[in-house]
Amino acid sequence: MSDQIILGAMFRAVGAYPSGWRYPGAHNNPLDDTAVLRKTAKLAEAAKLDYIFFGDWLATGHDLEFRDPYLLARIDPLSAITYLAGVTKKIGLIATANTTYTDVYALARATASVDRLSGGRAGLNLVTGAEPRAAGNHGRDAHWGNEHRYDQAGEFVDALRLLWDSWEDDAFVRNREDGVLIDPTKLHKAQYGGEHVRVAGALNVARPVQGQLPIVHAGTSLRSRQLVRDEADLALVALPSLSEAVAFTRHLKQEALNIGRDPEQIKVITPVLPIVAKTQAEAWEIFDTLISLVPLDDGGELSKADDFPKGRSIRALSPVVGVALGPRDLDDPVPVRVAARFSDVGKQLLETIASRTGRRIGSASRPVTYRHLLVTHVIPSSVIVGDAQAIADHFELWFTSGAVDGFNVLTAFMNDQFEAFTTLVVPELQRRGLFRTEYTGRTLRDHLGLDRPRNLHTIEREQRESAESVRSA
Ligand SMILES: Cc1cc2nc3c(=O)[nH]c(=O)nc-3n(C[C@H](O)[C@H](O)[C@H](O)COP(=O)(O)O)c2cc1C
Known part of the structure; x- marks a missing residue:
């Protein structure tokens, strides 16, 4: 390499x-x-x-x-x-x-x-x-x-x-005296005849x-x-x-x-x-803002649009994390006792959130909210x-x-x-x-x-x- x-x-x-x-x-x-x-x-x-x-x-x-x-x-x-x-x-x-x-x-x-x-x-x-x-x-x-x-x-x-x-790279002989511009043996037809693609060339x-x-x-x-x-x-x-x-x-x-x-x-x-x-804290803040701007199904006008993507609700998250999640405010922190029962997929989501945002379940200053969970699940990104x-x-x-x-x-x-x-x-x-x-x-x-x-x-x-x-x- x-x-x-x-x-x-x-x-x-x-x-x-x-x-x-x-x-x-x-x-x-x-x-x-x-x-x-x-x-x-x-x-x-x-x-x-x-x-x-x-x-x-x-x-x-x-x-x-x-x-x-x-x-x-x-x-x-x-x-x-x-x-x-x-x-x-x-x-x-x-x-x-x-x-x-x-x-x-x-x-x-x-x-x-x-x-x-x-x-x-x-x-x-x-x-x-x-x-x-x-x-x-x-x-x-x-x-x-x-x-x-x-x-x-x-x-x-x-x-x-x-x-x-x-x-060919040297096909253009450009001989002014003899009046010869190209070497014709160096120009080739593709003559490609496949089952799906056909082209004569050159x-x-x-x-x-x-x-x-x-x-x-x-x-x-x-x-x-x-x-x-x-x-x-x-x-x-x-x-x-x-x-x-x-x-x-x-x-x-x-x-x-x-x-x-x-x-x-x-x-x-x-x-x-x-x-x-410039700082980790600023980068986290930018990402938090981006997350807060992802339209989710919160019952508002936007989420009633015909083309609004499916699965952007807390309810749709339940089968993903393996725990029945009742109606919640999207910005509520996910409680420790709920997260403790998460499936492997749910736990993986929490790890991804921690690595991207420094947010952890039970943290007083940077808790994981339902919004973070939902956005991390519905927006696949690297x-x-x-x-x-x-x-x-x-x-x-x-x-x-x-x-x-x-x-x-x-x-x-x-x-x-x-x-x-x-x-x-x-x-x-x-x-x-x-x-x-x-x-x-x-x-x-x-x-x-x-x-x-x-x-x-x-x-x-x-x-x-x-x-x-x-x-x-
Ligand atoms: C990182 C990445 C970027 C891609 N960008 C495009 C793209 O710009 N346009 C497109 O038509 N397909 C893009 N693809 C490929 C399509 O997803 C691919 O054509 C489609 O998946 C069908 O091929 P597949 O059956 O092999 O997946 C991209 C794939 C990857 C992994």
Whole structure:
């Protein structure tokens, strides 16, 4: 493993925590996202982050308002990175694309172009999608099942790679005297005819600066794991605990080795949502405010809305913690005698709350309330809360234990929390020698420690030529 942590910013303009947009002063107007995009790029590049990462979701609807408000309306990822290519100089730019609904030629073309426009700083996160409404938005009757999606995704990547390799690196001979611009033997058709993906090629964009863009893959299923092992440069995986993360990464790198890949060339990245301030107490206060702003089912008008998420009531918590919880004020502390009867899941929730908020059952100054219990249960997130030291300790532990190569850093609300991360946590990681203080490379591959792949056709030609020279000798 490298001795440097990989750090990317996972961009969500109205905040990654569902109540982030309600925080005083937080950005919450998608009409002004461009300004936040620019500000993020500036902060991220000043902090020397590896990349800015844009997820994608191919539908919207009222139901997202309470669950994932950042998905309601946002700038398309490829447009965002193409724009940022022009306003940044060093930082990597990763866009998500959905293999189920994207045309491979169009995607190869757009991504090769943005890699050229950015001087080799583009990356591509391929997903197969989990949103059924995407089907209707793309003229289909139904969202394909997991097997079908991944059968198609495997072919999609093969075709994409062939398209990016259409032009060999030295195909443009540019001989003015003879009037010869290209060497036609160095332009190759993809001629890909799979069961799900077919494309003739060749690509009408020169080979990407990076040869092949780094491919990220994010998913959860077994088929997703296989795609990561076979194709991904970066595996983006949610890893619930340190021990599970260590086991996952060790297993993935071994599997990669088994199929002949260099395990150093697959990087494991996990999402994390640090809530950071100058002091631990301030960070706790920010998180308490965010928790207090999550809409819960308290019988009020909001919770009667058709799309209000189910299960956000104290009553719904009873089966989770294994104790019948009567009507209560959400801000009442959970009594010691009630917590003592909690199920294992309930006890686990209490541990999570303690680690994030310092709140404990029976504490006079920082008790656990029903609200804390409910919010921690209904908002799945990888939150860590603390000052720069505490957040850096977490990153350092996970990195040095071999659990991950790096982190996709989510931000609860913009811009303050992202600024706090880049100006408090990053310098602490730099002080510890765990993160670069200057960009040393030019391309995203350079930042990530990934080799530049040679063109498939160049390799084949060289093999052919060396076999011929052996035969004629
Ligand atoms: C950390 C993480 C981030 C993801 N981001 C996206 C995303 O932005 N857009 C998307 O469509 N899928 C995203 N996914 C993957 C989808 O959840 C995945 O396509 C879906 O789960 C279907 O694949 P699966 O059956 O392998 O899980 C992400 C997954 C993880 C673990």
